[in-house]
Structures are given as C-alpha cells and as structure tokens.
C-alpha cells in the first residue's frame with residue numbers, strides 16, 4: 041500500500057537516523073579519542089594503545105571489583121529471585137501481592153535515596169560499610185525486581201500450571217517438579233533476567249557513588265574519577281573498556297529476546313484404519329519379562345463428593361459414582377456443569393469438600409496427592425513438557441518411578457509403536473501437530489500403567505476430521521487395554537461412540553447414568569433428551585385413547601396414556617416418524633424447510649404439532665417449502681419425560 | 684499435602700522478603716525517622732519547601748524532567764513505530780545502535796555530552812569553523828537536557844517499539860478501508876492504541892530523569908538538580924536531616940508519578956521498566 045519512499049517514510053527515517061547520530065557520534069568520538077595519540081588532532085596523530093596501558097595501571101582493580109560484584113549480585117538475584125517469583129506465581133495471596141507491589145518501589149525511589157538510607161541505617165557497622173558487600177546490598181535491591189519480573193513473566197507465558205499438573209499426574213513431587221519442569225521451562229526468562237541483572241550491576245552509578253569507599257571503587261566510580269581528572273584520552277580509553285564489557289551482554293540480551301521461529305507443522309490426518317496395533321498392546325514372547333500394559337485398571341468409587349470453591353462457587357453437589365475395573369465411563373454435559381472439577385477430584389488435583397471420599401479399588405485415596413495416586417491424565421492442553429523430546433515425555437513417569445533405562449526404553453518403544461508415532465521419537469514437542477501431541481499425551485499417560493486413565497476433553501482442540509479419526513483410535517485403545525477410563529466431553533457424538541456408560545451432568549448434578557442406548561432411547565428427563573440428539577414434543581389433549589393434535593390425532597399405547605383424559609406432553613426422536621401416502625390417517629403437515637444431509641434428508645414440518653416437528657427421511661427424495669405431507673409416529677417410540 | 688506445599692512455597696519466598704526488608708524497607712523507614720531528628724524536627728519538611736534555593740532546584744528538576752519526557756516521547760514514538768512497521772536493509776543494525784546506550788551509566792552519558800557539546804566537543808569545533816565562535820552547550824541547562832535525552836531515548840524507543848509490534852494491524856487496515864487518510868489513521872487509531880504504552884514509558888522516563896545523578900555529576904553544571912543538592916547536603920554540609928528530607932521528597936514525587944501512570948494506563952507500567 042504505502043510507497044517505499046513516500047515523504048512520510050523519508051521523514052521518519054530521517055528523524056530516526058538523526059537520533060541515531062546523536063547517540064552514536066559521541067561513542068565514535070570516544071573510541072577515536074581513546075585510540076589516538078592526540079585527540080585534538082584526531083587519527084592523523086597516529087593510533088596507540090598507550091592510554092589502555094595507563095587505564096590498566098590506574099583502574100584495573102575497579103574492573104575486577106565490578107565483575108566480582110556483578111557476579112555476586114547475579115548469584116543473589118538467582119537464589120533469592122527465582123524461588124520467590126515461583127512462589128508468587130503459585131500462591132496468589134495478600135502477602136505475595138503486597139510483595140509484588142513493593143518490588144516495584146526500588147524503581148520509583150531514586151538510587152541516591154536508597155543509598156542514603158543504607159548509609160544512615162548501616163553506616164555504624166564499619167566493617168560492613170567498608171567492604172564491597174555494602175555495595176552489593178544496594179545492587180541486589182536495585183536489580184532483584186528485574187529478575188523477579190522477568191521470571192514471573194515467563195512463568196505466566198508457559199502455562200506452568202498445566203505442565204506441573206501433568207508432571208504431578210505422572211508421579212513427580214514438589215521438588216522434582218521445580219527442578220525438572222519449572223526451572224528448565226523458565227530458562228529463557230531466567231537468562232534474560234540474569235543478563236539484565238549483571239549489566240545493570242556493572243553499570244550502576246547512582247547508588248554506588250554514595251556507597252563506595254576509596255578501597256571499594258567499581259568501574260563506573262573509576263570512570264567518574266577519570267572524567268574528573270580532565271584527561272580526555274584516558275577517560276575515553278576507559279570508556280572503551282566499559283563498552284567492550286557491555287557489548288557481549290547486550291548482544292546476548294538481544295539474542296535471548298529474539299522470538300525463535302517455530303517449525304511449521306502439517307496437521308497429518310490419521311488414516312481411518314489406524315487402529316491401535318494389538319501386537320504392541322499384548323507384548324510378544326521376547327518381551328514377556330515386561331509386564332503387559334493391559335488390565336491395569338482398578339475399580340473407582342466416589343462417595344458424596346461435593347466441591348465448593350473458595351469464591352463460593354458450588355461446582356459440584358454431593359456426587360456418587362461407581363466405575364468397574366476396565367470400564368470406560370464418559371462424563372457428558374454442557375460447558376461449566378462441573379465435569380472438569382469432577383475429574384480433578386478423581387485425579388487428586390482438587391480435594392472434595394469435607395465428607396466426600398474417593399476410593400480406588402478398596403483403598404481410600406482421598407488424602408493421597410496426585411503424584412502418589414498412579415492415575416494417567418490427558419489434559420485438554422496436552423501439558424507436554426517443552427523441555428523434553430517425545431521419548432523423554434513418555435518416559436518421564438517411569439523415570440520418576442525409578443524404572444531402569446533398559447526397561448524404560450523398551451516401554452517407550454512399545455508405546456510409540458502402539459500409538460503409531462515411532463518416527464517422532466526424538467522430536468521436540470514444539471514440532472508436533474495437534475494430533476501428534478494428542479498421541480504423545482496419551483502414550484505418556486498410559487506408559488505408567490495407571491490405575492485409572494482420566495481424559496479431559498482430549499479431542500476438543502482438534503479439527504473435525506482428525507477428531508473422528510482419533511476417537512475411533514482411542515475407543516479401540518481403551519477397549520483393548522481394558523483400562524479403567526473416565527472420559528470427559530461436551531460432545532454427545534463422542535460420548536455415544538466411546539462410553540460403556542455415560543454420566544450425563546447438568547449444573548453440578550447427575551442427570552442420568554446409563555449405557556449409550558439407554559440414554560438415547562430412554563432419557564429420563566427433558567434435559568437429557570434434548571442434550572443428546574434431537575427430540576420432538578407433542579403437546580395435546582388425550583381423548584378416548586388418542587392424542588388430539590393440530591394436525592390430526594394419534595393412537596396412544598397404554599404405557600404413556602396416563603390415568604385420566606387431559607393435557608399431556610409426549611416426546612419422540614426424528615427417526616421414529618415416517619412420511620406416508622395421503623389418506624392413511626397420519627398427521628397433516630406442511631414442509632417448512634428441508635436439509636439434504638447426503639444419506640438422509642432432515643425435514644422441519646409445520647402444522648402437525650405445536651412448535652413444529654423435525655423428522656428424517658431417505659436422502660433421495662426432494663421436498664419444496666409449503667409441500668403438504670402426512671406423518672406417522674411409531675407408537676412404541678413415544679416417551680413421557682419429567683420436566 | 685496442600686499444607687506442606689504452602690509451607691515450601693512460603694520458604695521459597697521468605698529469603699527474598701527478608702533481604703528486601705533488611706536492605707530496603709528498614710533503611711527507608713530509618714531515613715524517614717532520621718529526617719525529623721535534626722534541630723528543626725518535622726519542621727525540616729517545611730524548611731525544605733520554603734527555602735528558595737531548594738524550591739528553585741525542585742522547579743528546575745521537575746521542568747527539566749517533564750520537558751525531556753515530552754521530547755523523548757515524541758521522538759521515540761515516531762521512531763519506535765517507524766522501526767516496528769517497516770522492514771528495510773540495515774534496520775536491525777539501526778535498532779542495535781539505538782539501543783546500545785541503554786546500558787550506559789549516567790557518568791558515561793555525561794561524558795558523551797562533553798564529547799559532543801563540551802569545550803573540545805564536536806559542536807564547538809563545527810560552529811568554531813563556521814562562525815568563528817565555539818558554541819559550548821554541555822555545562823548549561825541545554826547540556827543537561829541533551830544528557831537526559833541521551834539516556835531516555837534508547838529505553839523509550841525499545842518499549843514503544845514493543846508496544847507498536849503488539850498492536851493489531853487489522854484495526855488500522857479497517858480504518859484505511861473506511862477511507863481514513865494515513866494522518867487520520869494515526870490520530871484516530873494508532874495513537875489511541877499506543878496511549879497506555881506512552882503513559883507508562885513516559886512515567887518511567889520522568890521518574891528516571893528526576894532521580895538521575897551521574898549525568899549532572901559529570902557535567903558539573905552551575906544549575907543544580909535535586910539529586911546533586913541532596914548529595915552536596917550530605918557530603919559537603921553533613922546536613923543529614925535535610926538530605927534525608929529532600930530524598931524523601933524526591934522519592935515521593937517519582938513514586939507518585941509512577942502510581943498515577945499505573946492507575947491511568949493499567950498494570951503495564953511495571954512491565955515496561
């Protein structure tokens with residue numbers, strides 16, 4: 041759009057170059073002055089390193105002391121700042137928030153005031169006052185906020201909570217999580233903070249000038265001395281030394297801050313036939329020393345598990361659930377109904393309100409933290425560790441359990457083969473597509489032979505086609521492994537395809553528990569009927585065993601008729617009605633809309649019943665709007681439902 | 684288990700809190716106490732704002748900082764957006780050069796200004812050749828102004844470049860598609876979107892200028908800024924109470940500037956530091 045050298049472009053470039061000149065010309069001057077015999081004459085007077093030799097003689101101790109203080113300050117900032125930043129991210133309470141606020145104040149209070157305060161307060165401790173530790177104290181206070189903030193920023197950026205929960209579900213405790221997951225993934229932020237701290241400490245003058253003594257002079261203090269001595273060439277040479285010290289630091293900072301180009305990942309769609317490889321699931325004879333992955337599930341029982349969050353949200357009413365060993369139970373419900381909360385209680389990431397208990401087999405695990413519950417967990421965000429390869433991710437839970445390298449490698453190979461991702465073994469996580477990440481997450485969770493496998497909307501982040509392929513695959517996997525699995529989803533098609541049983545939830549409560557067929561054909565409430573598939577409502581008056589509707593009447597079976605004549609509501613599914621030739625006693629209706637869906641056509645009909653009807657018919661017939669049709673509803677499929 | 688983690692987290696957080704309290708909070712509190720221990724007690728604060736010399740210095744410092752902030756924002760705003768929006772050969776070199784002085788301590792900045800506009804400086808040489816009279820700016824208010832500009836511009840350009848990169852370009856494209864001229868897009872879309880960034884980096888620029896010591900110290904001008912006065916009160920006159928009172932004044936002003944900016948522009952001020 042914009043022309044390359046439009047006047048606006050030129051003007052802005054001109055201003056930027058002028059600013060650059062203003063900043064850089066004196067730098068060049070100082071370099072020239074420091075390297076020439078006579079700065080008044082310039083380069084013509086000849087180049088020399090004389091001034092550097094002088095600087096070295098006069099000021100080398102200041103350089104050494106600056107580096108010493110810089111490194112000590114860096115060490116303090118790391119030791120104090122990194123754990124504090126982590127604690128502040130993890131525990132958001134009044135104390136940590138107050139401290140976060142306070143940490144900003146050293147930026148607002150001028151260095152001079154901080155230095156004065158330190159002198160007034162600690163000046164009487166002469167030994168301390170005279171040592172370089174006094175300067176160090178000032179530098180630590182001045183630089184600590186930069187370190188803490190840099191680390192906090194990265195911890196917010198890397199979804200630390202997900203990663204930690206992932207590690208905990210694989211058995212890693214507090215210390216292990218901090219060292220193996222938190223620190224490695226926070227490295228860019230720690231590095232940026234460290235460079236900042238060291239650079240700031242090397243160049244700090246405001247505080248240092250007040251805090252220094254003749255025995256403790258740092259580089260900037262020496263610079264001030266050299267400038268005051270009015271020897272421009274020595275001052276210049278010394279300034280060049282300072283430049284040489286900070287240039288590598290600045291270059292490193294730019295390098296750390298540069299966003300790494302992400303490898304572009306093609307979303308590979310799994311072939312429809314990609315069922316898990318059973319040979320991998322049932323290990324071959326050669327592998328028999330290893331216990332099989334199959335049949336590791338335990339029964340699961342929840343008893344009166346309610347959950348009220350600190351803010352008063354009642355996410356779960358007292359909840360009872362029994363799951364047999366090896367069974368796959370799908371928790372289905374609209375968003376926000378408490379599915380994730382329920383899953384997190386089973387996992388041990390949340391504890392139920394007092395009174396609620398969680399049993400694995402016969403064991404009461406309510407008080408057992410997730411890292412000792414031996415559950416496999418697949419997170420919606422996958423929570424794969426970006427600091428490890430695919431194989432290292434899968435092996436992590438085994439490593440935590442102290443499984444030796446040989447067995448670990450064998451199990452990883454087995455899992456990779458089973459999930460058909462052998463070629464990804466040494467890939468970094470960031471190079472995986474969504475579907476591949478999902479497979480790795482699944483492999484990682486299964487590799488530890490969990491007592492219960494927990495999956496929280498594992499397919500939601502994937503596109504429709506991949507979702508279908510992976511659903512088929514997960515179904516096959518859960519069946520062949522015989523693992524106890526709890527699968528959370530808000531997608532009814534997924535629930536139907538996967539579950540041995542489905543638990544339908546509605547706002548913190550169970551609405552119905554049953555097999556997919558029971559839920560679909562015998563929904564107990566209107567909520568369940570409407571949430572799963574489409575349902576039609578017939579509202580009318582019963583008279584002489586028939587239901588009287590706007591479009592005609594229907595014979596009613598005894599089952600749904602009710603004790604007396606009067607108003608009732610009955611329900612049926614779209615596929616339980618068919619179109620008949622005119623004059624066969626069906627309900628009269630007109631076509632309001634038709635949707636061709638390939639194998640069938642979905643019709644919206646008006647006039648037959650209050651609110652209209654949706655029915656399905658063969659795909660090859662054409663309908664136009666306003667066409668008159670006659671519908672018959674199968675009497676056996678009529679349902680009475682509670683509100 | 685939850686309780687154990689809480690304990691561990693508290694333990695991780697405690698050392699930083701202890702060090703921070705010992706070497707920052709307590710000394711500052713002590714400074715506040717110390718300021719009122721002089722012969723005039725709490726009256727020192729009244730003396731500080733009624734003595735013409737201090738008042739004049741305060742006025743100079745605020746004026747200097749405010750004008751530097753204004754000029755810095757205009758210059759860095761234009762250059763920052765320009766650099767964020769245009770790709771051309773030499774751009775990254777230009778960015779590196781512009782950000783190089785970021786790590787210079789105040790003394791070095793002062794020295795740079797001496798080299799540029801001092802008695803033997805470049806501007807003096809050029810004007811000497813052209814007009815036969817050397818122009819020496821370094822030791823006047825102009826010298827201070829140039830020095831403060833020198834350390835403010837690199838910081839502000841980097842933060843404003845970052846905020847310009849984060850802006851949603853589709854907003855500007857939408858405005859353009861609705862027929863807005865480049866100037867109107869700048870006025871109606873770009874500047875409003877940059878306002879939080881401008882406020883926060885402006886506040887930091889102001890606070891840094893108020894507290895800057897090294898530059899004025901090196902230039903040794905005859906115009907005193909507040910930090911220099913505090914320094915002389917403390918070292919030369921040994922008037923600890925007055926030095927403490929003035930430091931607290933200075934701290935209060937910069938802290939207030941940052942707080943106001945934070946209230947207006949949201950929490951981004953801290954992040955821009």
Ligand SMILES: Nc1ncnc2c1ncn2[C@@H]1O[C@H](COP(=O)(O)OP(=O)(O)O)[C@@H](O)[C@H]1O
Pocket residue numbers: 349350351353354355373374375376377378379380381382
């Ligand atoms: N940590 C929390 N603090 C307060 N409320 C929460 C918390 N986590 C979830 N909730 C609330 O609990 C309810 C159930 O949430 P969730 O279990 O995540 O639902 P689902 O997974 O079914 O979408 C929601 O109203 C949600 O806002």
Ligand SMILES: [Mg+2]
Pocket residue numbers: 376379380381
């Ligand atoms: Mg959820």
